[in-house]
Amino acid sequence: MNMVNYKAKHFNFNMSEGVATISLTGADQKNPLTFESYAELRDVFRDIVYCDDIHVVVFGSNAGNFCSGGNVNDIIGPLVKMNMKELLNFTRMTGDVVKSMINCKKPIIASIDGICVGAGAILAMASDIRIATNKAKTAFLFNKVGLAGCDMGACGILPRLIGQGRAAELLYTGRIMTVDEGEAWGFYNKVVSPELLDETVNILAQQIVNGPALGNMMTKTMLAQEWSMSIEQIIESEAQAQAICMQTGDFKRAYEAFIIKQKPKFEGN
Amino acid sequence: MNMVNYKAKHFNFNMSEGVATISLTGADQKNPLTFESYAELRDVFRDIVYCDDIHVVVFGSNAGNFCSGGNVNDIIGPLVKMNMKELLNFTRMTGDVVKSMINCKKPIIASIDGICVGAGAILAMASDIRIATNKAKTAFLFNKVGLAGCDMGACGILPRLIGQGRAAELLYTGRIMTVDEGEAWGFYNKVVSPELLDETVNILAQQIVNGPALGNMMTKTMLAQEWSMSIEQIIESEAQAQAICMQTGDFKRAYEAFIIKQKPKFEGN
Amino acid sequence: MNMVNYKAKHFNFNMSEGVATISLTGADQKNPLTFESYAELRDVFRDIVYCDDIHVVVFGSNAGNFCSGGNVNDIIGPLVKMNMKELLNFTRMTGDVVKSMINCKKPIIASIDGICVGAGAILAMASDIRIATNKAKTAFLFNKVGLAGCDMGACGILPRLIGQGRAAELLYTGRIMTVDEGEAWGFYNKVVSPELLDETVNILAQQIVNGPALGNMMTKTMLAQEWSMSIEQIIESEAQAQAICMQTGDFKRAYEAFIIKQKPKFEGN
Numbered sequence: 001m002n003m004v005n006y007k008a009k010h011f012n013f014n015m016s017e018g019v020a021t022i023s024l025t026g027a028d029q030k031n032p033l034t035f036e037s038y039a040e041l042r043d044v045f046r047d048i049v050y051c052d053d054i055h056v057v058v059f060g061s062n063a064g065n066f067c068s069g070g071n072v073n074d075i076i077g078p079l080v081k082m083n084m085k086e087l088l089n090f091t092r093m094t095g096d097v098v099k100s101m102i103n104c105k106k107p108i109i110a111s112i113d114g115i116c117v118g119a120g121a122i123l124a125m126a127s128d129i130r131i132a133t134n135k136a137k138t139a140f141l142f143n144k145v146g147l148a149g150c151d152m153g154a155c156g157i158l159p160r161l162i163g164q165g166r167a168a169e170l171l172y173t174g175r176i177m178t179v180d181e182g183e184a185w186g187f188y189n190k191v192v193s194p195e196l197l198d199e200t201v202n203i204l205a206q207q208i209v210n211g212p213a214l215g216n217m218m219t220k221t222m223l224a225q226e227w228s229m230s231i232e233q234i235i236e237s238e239a240q241a242q243a244i245c246m247q248t249g250d251f252k253r254a255y256e257a258f259i260i261k262q263k264p265k266f267e268g269n
Numbered sequence: 270m271n272m273v274n275y276k277a278k279h280f281n282f283n284m285s286e287g288v289a290t291i292s293l294t295g296a297d298q299k300n301p302l303t304f305e306s307y308a309e310l311r312d313v314f315r316d317i318v319y320c321d322d323i324h325v326v327v328f329g330s331n332a333g334n335f336c337s338g339g340n341v342n343d344i345i346g347p348l349v350k351m352n353m354k355e356l357l358n359f360t361r362m363t364g365d366v367v368k369s370m371i372n373c374k375k376p377i378i379a380s381i382d383g384i385c386v387g388a389g390a391i392l393a394m395a396s397d398i399r400i401a402t403n404k405a406k407t408a409f410l411f412n413k414v415g416l417a418g419c420d421m422g423a424c425g426i427l428p429r430l431i432g433q434g435r436a437a438e439l440l441y442t443g444r445i446m447t448v449d450e451g452e453a454w455g456f457y458n459k460v461v462s463p464e465l466l467d468e469t470v471n472i473l474a475q476q477i478v479n480g481p482a483l484g485n486m487m488t489k490t491m492l493a494q495e496w497s498m499s500i501e502q503i504i505e506s507e508a509q510a511q512a513i514c515m516q517t518g519d520f521k522r523a524y525e526a527f528i529i530k531q532k533p534k535f536e537g538n
Numbered sequence: 539m540n541m542v543n544y545k546a547k548h549f550n551f552n553m554s555e556g557v558a559t560i561s562l563t564g565a566d567q568k569n570p571l572t573f574e575s576y577a578e579l580r581d582v583f584r585d586i587v588y589c590d591d592i593h594v595v596v597f598g599s600n601a602g603n604f605c606s607g608g609n610v611n612d613i614i615g616p617l618v619k620m621n622m623k624e625l626l627n628f629t630r631m632t633g634d635v636v637k638s639m640i641n642c643k644k645p646i647i648a649s650i651d652g653i654c655v656g657a658g659a660i661l662a663m664a665s666d667i668r669i670a671t672n673k674a675k676t677a678f679l680f681n682k683v684g685l686a687g688c689d690m691g692a693c694g695i696l697p698r699l700i701g702q703g704r705a706a707e708l709l710y711t712g713r714i715m716t717v718d719e720g721e722a723w724g725f726y727n728k729v730v731s732p733e734l735l736d737e738t739v740n741i742l743a744q745q746i747v748n749g750p751a752l753g754n755m756m757t758k759t760m761l762a763q764e765w766s767m768s769i770e771q772i773i774e775s776e777a778q779a780q781a782i783c784m785q786t787g788d789f790k791r792a793y794e795a796f797i798i799k800q801k802p803k804f805e806g807n
Contacts, residue, residue, distance in 0.1 A: 349789060351784070356784045359784075360776070360778070363777075364777040368770065371769055411780075412757070414789065414792040415750040415783070415786060415789040415802060415804060416792075417780055418760075419757055419775075419776040419779045420776060420780050421780075422769065424760040424761045425760075425775075426772065431724070432700065432723075433695075433698040434667065434726075435724045436761075437645075437761055441666065442742070442749075454724065496769050
C-alpha cells in the first residue's frame with residue numbers, strides 16, 4: 001500500500017522522505033475535532049500500518065495550535081441529544097482513533113504548539129514522543145465539561161507517562177499542565193521555542209526514518225503489547241520479537257558496517 | 270445514606286460543604302493507628318461510597334503530624350504473639366483499609382504535615398492527591414521493624430507513583446523520603462509551608478466539590494479499574510464509562526452554560 | 539548452599555560480609571558480554587537464590603566501565619549467521635539472565651561507571667537500585683545495530699522506571715541518556731563522582747545487609763510478582779506475604795529492641 005497520493009478530506013496530510021505529517025484544520029477555532037475528522041483519522045492510521053513508504057508519523061500543529069478537542073457546536077451539541085446506543089458508537093469511535101494510533105506500527109511524534117486540550121490532549125498522549133513549544137497548553141479538561149477523566153484511555157495511559165498521582169490531579173481538576181510540569185514529568189520529551197519546533201521535530205523524525213524500520217515497528221508494537229504483561233511474559237515476548245529482528249538484513253548491514261568502521265544504511269527489511 | 274451526623278469513635282471526622290475530613294488522634298504519639306481505628310477507617314470508607322453528600326475526602330493531619338503508623342505497644346506488641354490465622358486476619362484488615370479507600374468512589378486528598386510513616390505512609394499513598402508541608406517526613410519504614418516492604422500494597426502501588434527504581438530503594442532501606450524528593454518524584458502533588466496547608470487543601474477540595482460529582486466518581490473508579498488492563502481493554506472500558514457520563518445532566522449543563530458563555534453549575538447527576 | 543568459594547570462569551566474583559560482587563571482564567573492550575558470560579551469569583543468579591550467606595548483590599564496574607553489551611566479534615558476528623532456532627535459543631538465554639536477576643531473591647545494586655550500553659544497559663535496568671558516576675553513559679542502543687528496542691525486557695521494564703514517553707524516545711533513537719536525565723528520571727537512584735562510587739555502594743549494601751534478610755527477600759519477590767496484578771490482587775498478595783514476615787524472629791527482635799530503646803540486630807529468619 002502507498003499513501004503518497006492520499007488526499008485527506010478532513011485534515012492536512014502530506015508525505016515527504018518517509019514522514020507522513022498530519023495536522024488538524026480549522027485554525028480560527030484552534031483546530032477542533034469533528035465527527036468526520038475522528039473517523040478519517042481512525043481510517044488513516046489503520047491504513048498507515050500497511051504503508052511501507054511511511055516510517056514515522058508527525059502529528060503536527062496548525063497556525064500555532066495543536067487541537068482544541070471536540071468541537072462544541074459540531075460534537076458536544078449533538079452528543080447531549082444522543083441515546084446510549086449512539087453515545088457508545090461515538091465513544092468507541094474516538095477510542096478507535098487512539099487504538100489505531102497505538103496499533104499503526106510506526107512511531108508517532110506529536111509536535112505541540114499552543115492549545116492542546118480535551119481530545120487534543122489525548123492525541124498527544126497517544127503519540128509515542130511529544131515535542132512541545134513553551135506556548136503549549138495541554139489540559140485533560142473533561143471534567144470541566146461535566147464528564148469523567150476516563151476519556152479515550154486517559155485514566156490508564158496518562159499515569160504511565162507522568163505517574164499515578166500527577167495524572168489523578170490533572171484528571172480531577174481539568175487544569176492546564178504548565179510547560180515546566182510537562183517537561184519535568186516526562187509528558188513532553190523536549191520543549192523548544194515555537195520557531196525551533198519544526199526543525200527539532202524534523203531532525204528527530206529523520207533520525208528515526210534513517211533507523212531500522214522493521215526494528216522500530218517492533219519497538220512500537222511491543223511498547224503497547226507488553227503494557228499489562230508479567231515480567232516473565234515480557235521477557236519471553238521480547239525473546240521472540242528480537243529473534244525475528246535478528247533475521248533482518250538491517251541487523252546484518254549494521255554488523256558489516258561496524259566491521260569496516262562505517263555507519264550502516266538501513267533498508268527496513 | 271447520609272453521614273453528616275456520623276460520630277467517629279476512633280478518629281476525628283467532620284463534614285462541611287461536601288468535604289468529609291478525617292484525621293487520626295493521639296497527638297502525643299503522632300497519631301498512631303490502632304486495631305480499632307483501622308477497623309473503623311475500613312468501615313467509614315465503605316460507607317462513604319453511598320453518601321451523596323460527600324464529594325471529596327480530606328485525610329488530614331493533627332497537631333503537626335499525619336500518622337506514625339501502627340502503634341508499637343497497641344499493635345506491634347500483640348502481633349509478635351499472634352499465630353498465622355490471627356496475623357492474616359490483621360494484614361487483611363489493614364489491606365482492606367487501602368481497598369476501601371481506593372474503592373470509596375470519592376477523590377481523597379491527603380493533607381500531610383510532619384510524621385507520615387509506616388502504615389501512615391500507606392494511607393498517604395492510597396489517597397489520590399497528596400499535598401504536603403515542607404515539614405513532612407514520609408517513610409515506608411517496614412524493613413526497619415524487621416518486615417518486608419510489601420505492606421498494604423506498597424510494592425505494587427508506590428512504583429506507579431514514583432517509579433520502580435525509586436520505590437525499590439525506599440522499600441529496601443526504609444529511609445525518609447525528603448520533601449524535595451517527594452515533590453520531584455510525584456509523590457507529593459504540591460508542597461507548601463505549614464501555615465498554608467489547610468488553605469491549599471481547602472481550595473483544591475472545593476474545586477473538586479464544584480466539579481461534576483458523577484464524572485469524578487467515574488474517574489476515581491477507572492484510575493483503579495484500569496490498573497492492570499491492556500491498552501485495548503482500557504480504551505473499551507473508557508468508551509463505556511464515558512458514554513454513561515454523557516447521559517448525565519452535568520454534561521448537558523456544561524454545554525448549555527458554554528453556549529451562553531457562563532460557568533456551569535454541576536449537580537452531580 | 540554456600541558460594542563463598544565459587545570461582546567464576548567468565549567474570550569477576552567475590553564475596554565479603556554478605557555482599558556478592560560481580561563485575562564483567564575484558565577492560566580493553568569495556569567489558570563486553572560473551573555467550574559464556576551470559577550463560578554463567580544466568581547460572582550464578584539461579585544459585586544465589588539458595589545462598590543464605592548472600593544478602594545483597596553488587597553488579598559493579600571494572601576499570602571505569604560497566605559493560606559494553608554483546609561483543610561485536612564474539613556475539614554479533616555469529617548471530618547474523620544463525621537460523622531462527624539458534625536465534626531463539628540466544629534471545630531466550632539472554633532473557634533468562636534478566637529473569638534470573640529478577641528472581642534471585644536478593645536486592646541487586648548496579649554500580650555504574652563509564653560505558654553501560656546495549657545488554658549492559660539491560661543489566662543495569664534489571665537491577666533493583668542503580669548508583670552511577672557522573673561519567674556514566676547508558677544507552678539502549680539496539681536500534682543502532684538494526685534491532686528493535688524490545689531486548690531482554692526493555693519495552694516493558696524501562697517505562698516503569700522512567701515513564702513510557704521517555705522510554706519510547708530512548709528506544710527509538712538508541713541515544714545516550716545523559717547523567718542528568720538518568721538522575722532526574724529515576725533511572726539512577728544516585729549520582730556521585732567516580733572516586734566516591736565504591737564507598738557509596740558499599741554503605742548502601744551494608745545498610746541492606748544489616749536489614750531483615752527475609753523481609754528484603756520478600757520485598758524483592760513482590761516488586762516483581764505484583765507487576766501486572768490488579769490493585770485488589772496486590773493487596774491480598776501483600777497481606778499473605780507480610781503475614782509470613784510477621785512470624786519471623788526479626789520482627790520480634792525489632793519489637794524487643796524498640797522496647798528497650800536499642801537498635802535491632804537482625805538474623806534473617
